[in-house]
Amino acid sequence: MMNDFEHNRASWNELTSLHIDSDFYDLEGFKKEKSSLNHIELEELGDITNKKLLHLQCHFGMDTLSLARLGAEVVGVDISDASINQAQQLSTELQISAKFIRSNIYDIEQHLDDQFDIVFTSYGAINWLNDLNKWAQIISRYLKPNGTFYMVEFHPFTYTLNDDAEIVDSYFKTTSLETTVESSYTDNSDVSKNNLKHIEWHHSLSEVLNSLISNGLSIEFLNEFPYQVYNCFPNLIEIEKGKWVSKKHGGKVPYMYSIKAIKI
Template sequence: MNYFELNKESWNEFTPSHVDSDFYDVESFKNGASSLNHIELEGLGDVSGKDLLHLQCHFGMDTLSLARLGANVTGVDLSDVAIQVAKDLSSELNIPANFINSNVYDLDKHLDGAYDIIYTSYGVLNWLEDLDQWAQLVHRFLKPNGVFFIVEFHPFIYTLDHQDMKIKESYFKTGPMESIADESYTDGSKTEKKNLKYVEWNHSLSEAISSLRNAGLQLESFNEYPYQVYNCFDHMVEIEKGKWVFEKYGSKIPYLYSIKMIKN
């Protein structure tokens, strides 16, 4: 099975509903709102004048938000539909950006050079089978003393059954996980094509950190967060503006984590 082609098809189907959704709120973005959250803004620091590579950028709102902060941005995504939307937004809003349609593992075929910052966020690692290969590519595209920053959904939340909120899956599960859907996680918008199949993988915290360290990066910081910044799962309540938790567990469990690495 060609997992990338399967996932590319599903993301191509989901992208139009994402663009039209309240979840992404493209109109506010067009009117000047940033799509970035406080975690990545604090973690990345001042990006002005920096060459920044955004991996798995979807349709580019975060990439373009970083460009508005002065970064020289390149966004990469598997979905050609999403990349076209990103290019259209860049052109419409007159925000300089470079967008490349590629899966992460083939990036060497489409991109050269090196970057001051590599960034990726929120629901990205679950689409990658091999984190060692991913981490090697991160190392490859970072300049000496360059920074890698990721903020990601905590793998613990994927152990929970989102109906009764009890632990159902092993934290240490491995192998491809096939799913079928015909609606978006954003607001339940239906896709034109029914029963879309896609494939994901679970990656523990130790796997994520170890892959980057083994590739030659040095750990600068690691943080876990007792809240989610998106209302993107069932049974969530907002405890503060922009901070969401499961109603059953509140802030007792981790929802997100971030890793900052340096290439020495």
């Protein structure tokens, strides 16, 4: 029997090849020096020149390598074999120095013994993790004293909505959510025949903040955003370049949040 993480690993292995060819990820643009990072993390992270940076759940490495282009010494970790293979190939092809490790976040200590100035994670990461206390312990373990944790994520409110933007699910979910993958957020190609399963866990803002606080991180800021930077949820419209909102709720509800915290 495959466990939840093995199901997710198998489905991310399949989705990676779709993503590599997608307009959404625009790999060709990235190869021509376009950064894959958004204005939010670029502005909020600040100068990362010569910083040692650990990127949790790096997918196929575009953000990790974009961070390296800004001068950071980067390590990316991801559970997907296909993602890590592609990330390593990109690093070699583009001659951007980076180290990539294939591992479940929860097993990372078997592969990495180091400490970093920055631990970074972004957009669609923590919904793959069942235990945020363990996640925050790992973040704390890998930060140097006074090191910075930075995350930018989809707002948990988003996960209460159905495709018509009606609230159908509890904000305070306590159980995992299992779905059969029909298509990816990058395009509408039908992958339902592949019989892939996703198992996700949605976390409220208090759960995220309290896990960080109780593992020795001091919160510098929590920001919430009235738009999405990606067109990756149903029925969004673009109100300004790179700012997507629900047709139904406009800018009246939160779509993303970011947190910066310092290891005490």
